[in-house]
Amino acid sequence: MAPGPEREGMSDAETTIDEGARDFIREIIRADVEAGRTDTVVTRFPPEPNGYLHIGHAKSMCLNFGVAREFGGRCHLRFDDTNPVKEEHEFIDSIAEDVRWLGFDWGEHLYFASDHFETLYLWAEHLIRAGKAYVDDLSPDEIRDYRGTLTEPGRNSPWRDRPSGESLDLFRRMRAGEFPDAARVLRAKIDMASGNINLRDPVIYRILHASHPRSGDAWCIYPTYDFAHGQSDAIEGVTHSLCTLEFEDHRPLYDWLLDNLPAPTRPRQYEFARLNLAYTVLSKRRLTELVQDGRVRGWDDPRMPTIAGLRRRGVPPAAIRDFVGRIGVAKADNLVEAALLEHCIRELLNRTAERRMAVLRPLKVIIENYAEGATEELEAVNNPEDAAAGTRGVPFSREIYIERDDFMEDPPSKFFRLAPGREVRLRYAYFITCREAVRNDAGEVVALRCTYDPATRGGDAPDGRKVKATLHWVSAAHAAPAEVRLYDHLFTRPDPGAGGDIADDLNPDSLTVLQDCRLEPALSDARVGEPIQFERQGYFCLDPDSTPGRPVFNRTVALRDTWAKIQKKGAPGGGGQKQ
Ligand code: ATP
Ligand code: MG
Numbered sequence: 001m002a003p004g005p006e007r008e009g010m011s012d013a014e015t016t017i018d019e020g021a022r023d024f025i026r027e028i029i030r031a032d033v034e035a036g037r038t039d040t041v042v043t044r045f046p047p048e049p050n051g052y053l054h055i056g057h058a059k060s061m062c063l064n065f066g067v068a069r070e071f072g073g074r075c076h077l078r079f080d081d082t083n084p085v086k087e088e089h090e091f092i093d094s095i096a097e098d099v100r101w102l103g104f105d106w107g108e109h110l111y112f113a114s115d116h117f118e119t120l121y122l123w124a125e126h127l128i129r130a131g132k133a134y135v136d137d138l139s140p141d142e143i144r145d146y147r148g149t150l151t152e153p154g155r156n157s158p159w160r161d162r163p164s165g166e167s168l169d170l171f172r173r174m175r176a177g178e179f180p181d182a183a184r185v186l187r188a189k190i191d192m193a194s195g196n197i198n199l200r201d202p203v204i205y206r207i208l209h210a211s212h213p214r215s216g217d218a219w220c221i222y223p224t225y226d227f228a229h230g231q232s233d234a235i236e237g238v239t240h241s242l243c244t245l246e247f248e249d250h251r252p253l254y255d256w257l258l259d260n261l262p263a264p265t266r267p268r269q270y271e272f273a274r275l276n277l278a279y280t281v282l283s284k285r286r287l288t289e290l291v292q293d294g295r296v297r298g299w300d301d302p303r304m305p306t307i308a309g310l311r312r313r314g315v316p317p318a319a320i321r322d323f324v325g326r327i328g329v330a331k332a333d334n335l336v337e338a339a340l341l342e343h344c345i346r347e348l349l350n351r352t353a354e355r356r357m358a359v360l361r362p363l364k365v366i367i368e369n370y371a372e373g374a375t376e377e378l379e380a381v382n383n384p385e386d387a388a389a390g391t392r393g394v395p396f397s398r399e400i401y402i403e404r405d406d407f408m409e410d411p412p413s414k415f416f417r418l419a420p421g422r423e424v425r426l427r428y429a430y431f432i433t434c435r436e437a438v439r440n441d442a443g444e445v446v447a448l449r450c451t452y453d454p455a456t457r458g459g460d461a462p463d464g465r466k467v468k469a470t471l472h473w474v475s476a477a478h479a480a481p482a483e484v485r486l487y488d489h490l491f492t493r494p495d496p497g498a499g500g501d502i503a504d505d506l507n508p509d510s511l512t513v514l515q516d517c518r519l520e521p522a523l524s525d526a527r528v529g530e531p532i533q534f535e536r537q538g539y540f541c542l543d544p545d546s547t548p549g550r551p552v553f554n555r556t557v558a559l560r561d562t563w564a565k566i567q568k569k570g571a572p573g574g575g576g577q578k579q
Helices: 023-035 055-070 089-101 111-128 141-145 163-173 225-236 245-259 286-290 309-311 319-325 338-352 521-525 562-570
Strands: 042-045 074-079 110-113 133-136 187-188 204-206 221-223 242-244 267-272 354-356 363-365 373-382 391-397 399-403 422-426 431-440 444-451 480-487 509-517 533-534 538-542 552-558
Touching: 023 242, 023 267, 042 055, 042 225, 042 242, 055 074, 055 242, 055 309, 074 111, 074 225, 089 111, 089 242, 110 111, 110 399, 111 163, 111 204, 133 163, 163 187, 163 204, 163 319, 187 242, 187 245, 204 225, 204 309, 204 444, 204 552, 221 225, 225 245, 242 431, 245 267, 267 509, 286 354, 309 319, 309 552, 319 338, 338 538, 338 552, 363 509, 373 538, 391 399, 391 521, 480 521
Parallel strands: 042 074, 074 110, 242 267, 354 533, 363 444, 480 552
Antiparallel strands: 133 187, 187 204, 204 221, 363 399, 373 391, 422 431, 431 444, 480 509, 533 538, 538 552
């Protein structure tokens, strides 16, 4: 294999959290620290436990945990569990596992918004007493109707000016469970004419007679996201509350609440652009639909952009951190090429993954001049990028398998692999020459008769003759059967759903299952999740679906690097030359 472009610009696997990252968030924090406004930098990663984490969350984690580490502060893991209807223990457990797997550590600082429910409740009473919140009896539809639109101001609810004593009494009775769901809400009293709809008396508590995964039936009123989030930040002493751009319009509310509450600390919110990745969706609602509709095999289906899916597919956490480091943090929305993620995976695995031989679509080769029943062991290099990985023995015998695609009976001029009369090299073994294709009754090629040159063992021909191709192979008698799963993008367009119904954009060929693959014997030692390069095919890893005698491998990524090509085309003067 020619040294590919994936070898350029290597960075060390251990330092993929970029300590030297510079972006507007880090500039703000640096300035706060230098001016003495911030003593210890405290950030938080605040997932809502209503689904599995995806690679968009990895961006948020790398930023929050990364900043905390760089500034010698700390990052909290906080479950934003204010909506009991959609939240489950399964999600809490998977999120904690995924955060840890990505290499982040919250130490003792694990929180749940639900830990703060009592304080939040008392703060809601505080607002009522101060005349800054009121219980509203309007129905959800009426509230929507009164809210106005982007161009029209809202109207005051008839309950807006009810005495605070009355609101306090009703709020306590809401808590006591006297009213059914949605009968009443608590609203902050801000400004129904505000240009910012979030300030038009936002709902801060609602009635929900639902059991909560952690607080059980202790509560039948729950704070809204807006009321829980900033207040949890303040309770925990978060200094910089980093969130995605869709919360920019919520920032005035975030500030208003903290300005009007007896909060012990004063966090500030900053917004950055969320990650959008081509050919996939990064919205928990959409991902939940894919799982529920059976479009994928589960949250950890290797086609999913979830952390669990990427892990099962064989993507190392360092490749995800590297990817996130390269895309950076900015305020402009954009769509990141899927090829960049693949490039980061390849670059890391090229250095770390051991090489093995596996034939995915086998074609038998009979080497007629090789002694029947003989076996020899050839020496194969485990990783040309890492001498310390050593070598292994690979058995060779008279019958081997090669890749079906590596033979053509009537090859076009650019096809240099095996064809009748053509000589090629078998990796680590011999030169072989194809003498004849064997056909079945249907006329299909089922085997090749070849001869080998014993003088070429593990090297070149003594007479200096050259071959133009090197093929991987496995010894038929020694090979183990296996299933291999190849993955492609889940969607056929980079912006799924943009053309109408997202279901129409699902890629029907996102999964290809190959049932009749053959592995070299050393692959029987493979461990689930451990990355391995199948020579000339890509990077693979053992799937947990494997059973004794029936290994299943996932292709993490193919070898061909489309990102390097995209870059080359885009580079000034790089006009698509061949390498
Ligand atoms: P979704 O839009 O998928 O439902 P979410 O924002 O509701 O995501 P949360 O669990 O609330 O999911 O997210 C936890 C944190 O991760 C939040 O701070 C959120 O802003 C951030 N986050 C979510 N999606 C992305 C993304 N695509 N890119 C960067 N950060 C993200
Ligand atoms: Mg959210």
